[in-house]
Amino acid sequence: MADTESLLDPAMVYSLVAELKGVFPKLRDHPALVRSTTLEIIDLCQGDKNWTREQQLHWLLDAMRRKWRRWQSIPAIVELFETRFRDPRKPATTYPGLGPKPSIDCERCSDNTHFQNESREIVWCSCEAAIRMRAQCPDYVDMLNRINKMRASSKKK
Numbered sequence: 001m002a003d004t005e006s007l008l009d010p011a012m013v014y015s016l017v018a019e020l021k022g023v024f025p026k027l028r029d030h031p032a033l034v035r036s037t038t039l040e041i042i043d044l045c046q047g048d049k050n051w052t053r054e055q056q057l058h059w060l061l062d063a064m065r066r067k068w069r070r071w072q073s074i075p076a077i078v079e080l081f082e083t084r085f086r087d088p089r090k091p092a093t094t095y096p097g098l099g100p101k102p103s104i105d106c107e108r109c110s111d112n113t114h115f116q117n118e119s120r121e122i123v124w125c126s127c128e129a130a131i132r133m134r135a136q137c138p139d140y141v142d143m144l145n146r147i148n149k150m151r152a153s154s155k156k157k
Contacts, residue, residue: 008045008053014038016061023064024071033071040074044081046088056085105129114141121145 017038021027027034045056063080072080078087109115109125113133117123122144124130133140 006053008042008057010038010042013042013057016057017041020061020064024068026071036074037077040077043089044078044085044087048085048088051085056081059084114144120148122148 014034017034018027020037021034027037041057041060045053045060047053047056051059060077060081063084064077067080068076081087104111106125106127106129109127109130111127111129112125113127113130114122114124122141124134124141
C-alpha cells in the first residue's frame, strides 16, 4: 500500500506537529523546532507495502504522545519510528543481523592464526587456519613482530 504518487502535505504535517505544543511545551518556545520536526517526519514517513504515508504519520505522532512524557529530540523521533518501520533513508541491508556467533576451532590462537609465546614474540599457530593464512601471507607474523618492535622502541623515547 505504499503511497508513491502523493507526498504528505507539508502544511497538514506542520499543523499536526504544532498540535503537539499542548503536549510538549518546548515546542511552544521554539518555532524552528516545529519546522525541523515537520521536515524530519515528512522525510521519514514515505509509506511501505503495508502502511501509507498518512498512516505512518499518524502512528508516529500518536506514539510520541503516548510514549514520551516530555519532548525528546529529532534523533529520538527516528528511533521511535524505527521501532515500527524501517528508516527509508537507510539501505535495506543495514540491519541484516549477524546470526549466531561462530564457534572457535582453535583454543590456542582463537582462530587468529597466531599468538604470543612466553617471550612475547608473535608466532604462527599450528592450526588449519594458520596453515592456510601462512600459505597466503607468509610474511604476516614477521610484519606483526616488526610493528611491535617499532611500538616498543617509540615508547622508550
